[in-house]
Amino acid sequence: MNDSSLGTVEQLRDPNYTPPLTQAVPLGIQHVLAMFVSNVTPAIIVCGAAGFGFGSNSPDFPQMIYMIQMSMFFAGLATLFQTIGVGPVGAKLPIVQGTSFAFIPIMIPLVAGKGVDAIGALMGGILVGGLFHAFLGLFIGRLRFALPPLVTGLVVTMIGLALVKVGIQYAAGGVPAIGTEEYGSLQNWTVAGIVILVTLGLKFFARGMLSVSAVLLGLVAGYVVAFLMGMVSFASVGQAASFALPDPFHFGLDFTFAAILGFCLMSFVSAVETVGDVSGITKGGAGREATNAEIQGATYADGLGTAISGLFGALPNTSFSQNVGLIAMTGVMSRHVVTIGALFLILCGLVPKVGAIISTVPIEVLGGGVIVMFGMVVAAGISMLSDVTWNRRNMVIFAIALSLGLGLQLEPGALQHLPSTLRVLATSGILPAALIAIVLNLALPEELAAEATEEVTGGLSGRQTGSFTKD
Incomplete structure (x- = not known):
């Protein structure tokens, strides 16, 4: 976008500046499009690892729709903590929060094959880990010495390596299909391959919104092909409610040592990642270093958003790095633009039919998307190691x-x-x-x-x- 159509350079670098609504709303939705797929994918992966059925006839299927719904709602709420702030909580910067991939390698072993009964232990760990994360805000700046690029680059690389197997399994037909004739079929790989090819084509040969939303549009292309092949069922959409509020303690709370220790340790890594994202936003969008108050506020919001998510059946939240790049690309530093995106996420989270529509995406289509996303996690880690x-x-x-x-x-x-x-x-x-x-x-x-x-x-x-x- 042309800076002159939005405001002066000084205005664009001011987090408190709001462009005209005709421009602020599309910019806010653009932030949602950049993170939407990455935000809902962890819920699908965790539910799949726990053994939730992906068909509308499965008794656990409504639970997956609920977790997808909460992923959207609490990503929006946590983003509001960052953009609007509550006392010392929040950086009051255009930081987009979303469900974190970093915790998936910890969550999968905790729930693997255990069904919905294992989710309560997950939520207990998320609650305590979130509170610990918020506590780290008191002295996060003094802990950065323990996490140089050698450590953080290794951790990010390991997160990606731990997830690439999931991407391949999904593209081949999903974990339940392993050992069957359908697993790894030409049809499955064709659908996943289309997602990858369309994503790459848009990322490298398109500009603006098309490039930013390449993964999302790649999934849409794969979804259309899967629909034409008869792989999509809309039975669950009709069964889903049109409106529903978050349900406190939906999965219960169970406090186990493994979950608490795992989430607390990963929260430490996530907190340092957030420090990097805040620094990236202030440098890329405003040309300055982040203040201590901004870093502390962002860490508090990260932890508080995660803790509240655990109370309502959602997964851990963290700042989203892809949106940091979007701010640098557009040059728009307005936190109120991101607030509009957060409100859109909350609205989606209140409509279970949105989650039901997302759940109709065939696992093979999702596999193509996550192969790209998880590969990018590995690449990000290697990039950090170059320092x-x-x-x-x-x-x-x-x-x-x-x-x-x-x-x-x-x-x-x-x-x-x-x-x-x-x-x-x-x-x-x-x-x-x-x-x-x-x-x-x-x-x-x-x-x-x-x-x-x-x-x-x-x-x-x-x-x-x-x-x-x-x-």
Whole structure:
């Protein structure tokens, strides 16, 4: 958009400025389109891992619709915490909140095959983890030293690697179809492939809204093809209510050590990610550094939004990085634009039919979309790792953390003799990798022998600090 049609450069950089509604509303909806698919996908993945049926005749199917509905509602509410603020809660910046992918590798082992009864433990962990996340706001700035790019890049990469298997399973027909003739069929892969191709085409050859909404439009294209192939059923849409309010303690609350510890540890990583997003917004949109009050307020809002979500049956919330890029691209820093998007999300969350329509998307179509999204998570982690100075010390830390974290995730039977709680946390892959990297980075001295601190260059050369091999 042309800056002159919206306001002066100074106005656009002011979070309190509101463009005319004829422009503010489309800009707000654009923010929703950029995050919509990523926001509702975790609910579908968690429900699928728990064993909820995807057909309208399944007794658990309404529970999945409810969780999708709450993902939209509480993403909107948490976004309002950030844009409007409540006392010290909220950065009062254009920060879009949404359901976090980072927690999925923790949630899947906690609910795997256990049905709706396992969701209560999940909600207990989300509540306590959210409160812990908010508590981190008191001193988050002083904890950043423990999470340099070596650690955060590894964690983000591990999150993506833990999820790519889910994307492949969905594209092939979903977990329930494993072992059947339909699993991995040409029809399934054709639909998933169309989603990927349309997404890539729009991302690289389109501009503006078409490029920003590439994943969403790719899913729409795959959905149309799936409908023409007879893979879509609208039976659930007619059964869904036209309006429904959030239901407190919908799944109950069950406090287990594994869930609480897992969510608290991941909240630490999520809090630092939010600090990065706030800094990205102020630099990209206003050309300045984030203030301590903004960083603290954003962390409080992150945690409070997550804790409230757990009370009503929704998943953890965090700031969405894709919307940070959108602000840099449009140059519009107005928090009130994002408030309009938040209100749109809340409205969608109050209409169960919206969740029912989303649930009609075939698992193969969703698979094509998440293959792209999860691959981008891995790519984001690798991008963060490019800022690391690859000397022998850092390479050893990375190698040990990655080998143990990814290895335990790939071979969970190796820890079969551990108590169930520790086994669930260790085989997630994310937590052991993060803890090992943090401990080794703090314990191993920076000043080592010359051969240990010498930069490793040659081989796969790129940036001076991003090269990998040396004999």
